[in-house]
Amino acid sequence: MAKDLHELASKISDAKAQNSQAGGKKPAASMVGLAYRLMIEVIAGIAVGGFVGWWLDKWFGTSPVLLLVLLFLGLIAGVMSSVRTAAEMRRKLDKE
Template sequence: MTGRDEKGLDPQRPAETDASLESRLKSLDAGLKRVTSQAEAESRSESGRTDSSGIGQAMRLSTEFIAGIIVGGGLGWAVDKWFGTAPFGMIVLLMLGFGAGVMNVVRAAELDEIAH
């Protein structure tokens, strides 16, 4: 018998060692609480952004798509009026506007996916 318990700890170690361990434990506990509170604050701010950013992203994507179609249709109408080519300018530029709207939506969705 060496005077140690079964865990290998000396039951009669000096009180100053216990005090230093207690102070280290309190210091580590305070640091852990600080880091945890910072992580929780970041998590709350991110969750608030994701709730509203989903609606914002949907509005942005739909606006990009509709804007492409409207601009294509408007330019097609103007070309038809200017050159008297009705309805071919409207059809061609409306289709180009549709394609541009789809490309804008895909590009914006990829950028949003990369950002998150």
């Protein structure tokens, strides 16, 4: 009985080790997905900045000053949030 249990325990730990090995290798497709995520964030930043700038310009009649300023700020915001996401991803990868 005790021997059987030991055998089962070693079998389970073997299976677990194999599982973690298989899970540790990320497929290339999911890495491309991560890269797309970062790219979309930068583009979304520029798009939102541009839209808000265009809208505020229409509001205040200052075309195209605010559009240009907010387009630039949108780029910064996009890069910042994508850097934040990248840091988050790295923390997650390190944890695994």
